[in-house]
Amino acid sequence: MPHLPPVPLSWYLILSAILFALGVAGFLYRKSILTVFMSIELMLNAVNLSFVSFSYELQRIDGHIYSFFVMVVAAAEAAVGLAIILTIFKNRGTLQIDEVDSMKL
Amino acid sequence: MDTILFIVFAIVAIVCAFNLVLQRHPISSALSLIGVMGSLAVLYLLLGAEFIAMAQVIVYGGAVMVLFVLVIMLLNAGTEKISRKSWFAQIAGLPLLLAFVALLGFLIRGVLPPLRAVQFGSWVGGTAERIGQMLFTQYLLPFEIISILILIAILGAVVLAHKEFD
DSSP, rough: OOOOOOOHHHHHHHHHHHHHHHHHHHHHHHOHHHHHEEEHHHHHHHHHHHHHHHHHTTTSSSSHHHHHHHHHHHHHHHHHHHHHHHHHHHHHOOOBBTTTSSOOO | OOHHHHHHHHHHHHHHHHHHOOOOHHHHHHHHHHHHHHHHHHHHHHTTOOOHHHHHIIIIIIIHHHHHHHHHHTTOOOOOOOOOOOOOHHHHHHHHHHHHHHHHHHIIIIOOOOEEEEEETTTOOOHHHHHHHHHOOOOOOOHHHHHHHHHHHHHHHHHHHHHHHH
16 A cells, blocks of 8 residues: 555645535525525534544544534524424425515414 | 545535535535535544544534534425526636635645644544543633533523524
């Protein structure tokens, strides 16, 4: 097996940037409320990857703690967000975000 | 070996993320998101973050995605309808996105000082022992606050999703 050079840390950061951009694209472009929500989770994951990468660079585990907190907040957000989606579907009967356009429930 | 693992799982993550954005059916998007999270867990392991990798698999790949798939099936969510996009999004969307990635790439390659190279096993800091020690000494207050946040989230979910009795 040929000897390969180790991976530069900037590749991890660029991967994180690409995933974040794809999350932004999904958030803005998709019309299904569930897919929009999944794009938010993708963006949170991308940010977590850069937290862990910088943690490796500094050789400290503070980044891991922040990434753990992001995970906890994402789990709480998923529970509340999906409950909101359930309520919207119960009241409007639709999951398209451009059909949900009035404030009154 | 590091390079091969990184390239394989980075490509899996990017392909799954593209699939998430492009698929029309929510369940396909959810399965692609599981692919992204699984490959990110492997990348965390390569970066020496054992605890975060396990938490990623259990919390994201397990709990959060089960919730998503459950809601998709409960609502019987079908294929998303194609609706009119604004002319601005159609013309400027992709170039703006590419410009954003290029800007971030420039900041990472050009502005940051030279970063280390990642060698698997050269730094294993993120063990459960050290994370726990840090969490219960230096980060105790944020930890307590976040437990209150979770309590509020539980109450919020119950209030929002409960059945109304007449």
